[in-house]
Amino acid sequence: MTPEEVVDEIRKSGLRGRGGGGFPTGAKWAMTLNEKSDQKYLICNADEGDPGAFMDRSLLEGDAHSVIEGMMIGGYAIGASKGVVYIRAEYPIAIERLTMAIRSAHETSLLGDNILGSNFSFDIEIRIGAGAFVCGEETALMESIEGRRGEPRQKPPYPVQSGLFGKPTVINNVETLGNVPQIILKGSEWFSSIGTEKSKGTKVFALAGDIVHKGLVEVPMGTTLGEILFDIGGGIPRDKAFKIAQIGGPSGGCLTAEHLNTPIDYESLTKLGAIMGSGGLICADEDACMVDMARFFMDFVQDESCGKCVPCRIGTRRMLEILERITIGEGKEGDVELLIELGNIIKDTAICGLGQTAPNPVLSTIKYFRQEYNEHIKKKYCHAGVCGELFLAPCQNACPAKVNVPGYVALIAAGRVREAYDLIRQENPFPSICGRVCTHPCEGKCRRAQIDEAIAIADLKRYAADYVLNSGEPLVNLNYPKNGKSVGIIGAGPSGLTCGYFLARLGYSIDIYEEKSVAGGILAYGIPEYRLPKGELKKEIDSIIQAGINVVYNTKVGKDIIFSDLKSKYDAIYIATGTQLSRKIGIEGEEKSGIYHGLDFLTDINMNKKVKVKGVVAVIGGGNTAIDAARSALRLGAKEVHILYRRTIEEMPADKREIKDAIEEGVILHELVAPIRFVGDGKVTGIECVKMVPGKFGKDGRRIPVEVLNSIFMINIDMAIPAVSQYSDLPFIPKGEVGVTDWGTFIVDPETQMTTQPGIFAGGDIARGSDVVITAIADGKNAARSIDIYLGGTGVLNIGEPIRIPMEGIEEGITVEHERFQMPSLGLKERAGDFDEVRLGYHKLNATAEAMRCLRCSRRSIKEK
Numbered sequence: 001m002t003p004e005e006v007v008d009e010i011r012k013s014g015l016r017g018r019g020g021g022g023f024p025t026g027a028k029w030a031m032t033l034n035e036k037s038d039q040k041y042l043i044c045n046a047d048e049g050d051p052g053a054f055m056d057r058s059l060l061e062g063d064a065h066s067v068i069e070g071m072m073i074g075g076y077a078i079g080a081s082k083g084v085v086y087i088r089a090e091y092p093i094a095i096e097r098l099t100m101a102i103r104s105a106h107e108t109s110l111l112g113d114n115i116l117g118s119n120f121s122f123d124i125e126i127r128i129g130a131g132a133f134v135c136g137e138e139t140a141l142m143e144s145i146e147g148r149r150g151e152p153r154q155k156p157p158y159p160v161q162s163g164l165f166g167k168p169t170v171i172n173n174v175e176t177l178g179n180v181p182q183i184i185l186k187g188s189e190w191f192s193s194i195g196t197e198k199s200k201g202t203k204v205f206a207l208a209g210d211i212v213h214k215g216l217v218e219v220p221m222g223t224t225l226g227e228i229l230f231d232i233g234g235g236i237p238r239d240k241a242f243k244i245a246q247i248g249g250p251s252g253g254c255l256t257a258e259h260l261n262t263p264i265d266y267e268s269l270t271k272l273g274a275i276m277g278s279g280g281l282i283c284a285d286e287d288a289c290m291v292d293m294a295r296f297f298m299d300f301v302q303d304e305s306c307g308k309c310v311p312c313r314i315g316t317r318r319m320l321e322i323l324e325r326i327t328i329g330e331g332k333e334g335d336v337e338l339l340i341e342l343g344n345i346i347k348d349t350a351i352c353g354l355g356q357t358a359p360n361p362v363l364s365t366i367k368y369f370r371q372e373y374n375e376h377i378k379k380k381y382c383h384a385g386v387c388g389e390l391f392l393a394p395c396q397n398a399c400p401a402k403v404n405v406p407g408y409v410a411l412i413a414a415g416r417v418r419e420a421y422d423l424i425r426q427e428n429p430f431p432s433i434c435g436r437v438c439t440h441p442c443e444g445k446c447r448r449a450q451i452d453e454a455i456a457i458a459d460l461k462r463y464a465a466d467y468v469l470n471s472g473e474p475l476v477n478l479n480y481p482k483n484g485k486s487v488g489i490i491g492a493g494p495s496g497l498t499c500g501y502f503l504a505r506l507g508y509s510i511d512i513y514e515e516k517s518v519a520g521g522i523l524a525y526g527i528p529e530y531r532l533p534k535g536e537l538k539k540e541i542d543s544i545i546q547a548g549i550n551v552v553y554n555t556k557v558g559k560d561i562i563f564s565d566l567k568s569k570y571d572a573i574y575i576a577t578g579t580q581l582s583r584k585i586g587i588e589g590e591e592k593s594g595i596y597h598g599l600d601f602l603t604d605i606n607m608n609k610k611v612k613v614k615g616v617v618a619v620i621g622g623g624n625t626a627i628d629a630a631r632s633a634l635r636l637g638a639k640e641v642h643i644l645y646r647r648t649i650e651e652m653p654a655d656k657r658e659i660k661d662a663i664e665e666g667v668i669l670h671e672l673v674a675p676i677r678f679v680g681d682g683k684v685t686g687i688e689c690v691k692m693v694p695g696k697f698g699k700d701g702r703r704i705p706v707e708v709l710n711s712i713f714m715i716n717i718d719m720a721i722p723a724v725s726q727y728s729d730l731p732f733i734p735k736g737e738v739g740v741t742d743w744g745t746f747i748v749d750p751e752t753q754m755t756t757q758p759g760i761f762a763g764g765d766i767a768r769g770s771d772v773v774i775t776a777i778a779d780g781k782n783a784a785r786s787i788d789i790y791l792g793g794t795g796v797l798n799i800g801e802p803i804r805i806p807m808e809g810i811e812e813g814i815t816v817e818h819e820r821f822q823m824p825s826l827g828l829k830e831r832a833g834d835f836d837e838v839r840l841g842y843h844k845l846n847a848t849a850e851a852m853r854c855l856r857c858s859r860r861s862i863k864e865k
Helices: 003-013 025-033 055-078 090-109 140-143 174-186 187-191 225-232 265-272 290-304 310-327 335-349 353-357 362-378 392-399 405-413 417-425 432-437 457-470 494-505 532-547 563-569 599-605 623-635 655-664 774-789 844-850
Strands: 042-047 082-088 123-129 168-175 204-208 213-219 242-249 253-256 280-285 486-492 508-511 549-552 572-577 616-620 640-645 668-671 672-680 685-699 703-709 715-716 717-721 758-760
Touching: 003 025, 003 055, 003 174, 003 187, 025 055, 025 090, 025 168, 025 549, 042 140, 042 213, 055 082, 055 090, 055 174, 055 204, 082 090, 082 140, 082 392, 082 599, 090 123, 123 140, 168 174, 168 703, 174 187, 174 225, 174 563, 187 668, 204 225, 204 253, 204 844, 213 225, 225 242, 225 280, 225 457, 242 362, 253 362, 290 310, 310 353, 335 362, 362 774, 405 417, 417 432, 417 457, 432 457, 432 532, 432 774, 457 532, 457 685, 457 844, 486 494, 486 563, 494 508, 494 549, 494 774, 532 549, 572 774, 599 623, 599 717, 616 715, 623 640, 623 655, 623 717, 640 672, 655 668, 758 774
Parallel strands: 042 082, 042 168, 082 123, 204 280, 486 508, 486 572, 508 549, 572 758, 616 640, 616 717, 640 668
Antiparallel strands: 204 213, 242 253, 242 280, 672 685, 685 703, 685 715
8 A cells, every 4th residue: 555545544434533632543644644854753642641541551551562553554654764652651561561562573574674675664762751741732742752841832833744853743642543553454444334423433431430340441432421331331339329420531521410321422522512532531429529529630730730821820720729719618709700711711822732621620510510619609518528628527418407417426325315316406306207217318428338338327316316205304495585476387297397496496486287187297197107106206296396386286278277367477487388199190090999199098097097908009109108108008918019110129219228128028029110001990900011121311310211112011900009209289379479380399599498478488398399308307497597587586596505525436547347236127027917116226235336336537526516
């Protein structure tokens, strides 16, 4: 082949540079070929400075001859007689094996003068770089090879015109050159048949970070991000949720869950404001803080800046200073706007590609996670629990009610259980209930899990509550004198009771209007007794009411009392009616008898109505209501209970421990199954179902189930319990008087929880939609603070003497691995047909031992609170 034919073959293959922006290799070679010069150079860029990237290193260590051959072909094509491999000093094995390969090529006359008897001469030498990231930029790389400080040159002229030592030069990445021999051997059509229309061939990625299978993967261009991370990479470890993938290294950008269906090719990434770079792909889970990640990459870039131009030298320093301030709680209004302004100026004015792309991680995280920046600045809150200056401990930071978890765990370990209970109640008046039914997000952030298992935080909370509430000692609530102001609360569920508790202690007169004859809301009628005994619930509610709350039972607002009358009677109103109505699943035959919706089913059981269950029962759904309904149906005499869930068991939103218990008790779980029709003549006798498979990714990062063709099947049943969701009914609010979303929930200010009408506040499920108990409690607490401020108070809810917390903890270096101390439970035989509580509570010795497993990882000392 002539040099022109080689260049044309590379051009037709569609090969693009694998080291950065993806410039067409054939076009670069053609420009250099057309340059007239007595000397030309071909440089292999093996600097690979991106954190987490090791594609080039692997190729040089594993198949250095392919790179040498690619350089020889490139040299022949452009008329170069000299090749240089610029490799970083941190790759000693790659340097050793490349040196051996070059020596071997010399010995067999594949390098040197008149190769294989031709008139083509080509030789390669190795130049070792000192590890400066900027030397990955082509002009700075040439400066380094020439023996000068690695700093970029102004362009034009471009390297193909005036490159190394002023001669025409082609610079290609290791992976680019590794593709060349295969293209020449198999032809351009073979290579161009792989990939997409404009991005041909395969690409090697280095998977790193929070992913099951770390390492190198080679995939066709156009493979979606989700396929790379989940099908090949194995997904996110420890059941964590995917958050972002940082692609292109420090100069790249972040891709979020909504981009999992994005094909990874040059055009698609450019549209998203990211770059492929050399192929580094760092995955981060839900525990990653985007502000801290931006700070990390900016710190790297600023440290690696050569300092030649002012925008990069000083601009990145200013951006880093702002980010550092934000992560330690000293951010201020306008910081985000300043970061955007600085970033755009640097992109437009920096000399080289490093400076021009340096702001990318900051700008992309602001684009997709602006809320996290706002939380750091306005609320001094790091949702991920990374920025340690903003919280006491990761567990406390994850608790919606902001309970001092390390504090009460330390008190239990010291044997001061009563004080532990009092410390919990400073932030959450439901220690007993939350110890039993909380979804315990705190445990998901526990750093002990990095050693063995997370601390049993919820179980210890229950232990403290059981110890105090069963001791017979009177509970004393410290209250301020009455302040002459009153607040009306609609709904005596966890959110309403919490709001009333904190406001009553501050001296407000509190009336709570409850439609039913018992307080507790979803706690009283939506959770079975085997999880939450009525006696324990009553003890806790009584302890809250005695703070000075008046509960008006059997009073429905809108029927027994008019909402407008409440508005005129009270200084402020808090609406916390929850989601009381079961949502239909909307399939044919749902009106048939024998179909009992989940919340109605549980409510009737808890209200002591006669509920008949027999034969085969099918429960539809994957949340806690579905699990509770299934386990209750078994206890009421069902022959078989089947749960039908359209996704996988790992995606079920129900508590994992409850799912495990349900299966142990005999519930049959069918994953990836969706009901499409209830059958039967008046009474349901079967469910027609279809099998599902995970399809493309949704915006939440989960795969969207799709039907399997010709997979319809029938399950014969005697009863069906749909349990998919709940919704609210607000007949007492005149339409248009208070803003309501399309989902039927109130529009509230996220900071104050005030609705669109001044003085009317709302929280819990009525504002969020169907959620969990702890978030309802947190809303009630936040609403109490906001109402107090609205009515002229300070918003400070905690009153009384601080509790002194022991400072002793596990000495560093003596931690011993030990799984958590399990709470004893009723045996399977004892549970059958019985609604007695399954979990029996901690013995004092086990509770103390479990509390002593705490690592006391607080960044700041736990002082008096």
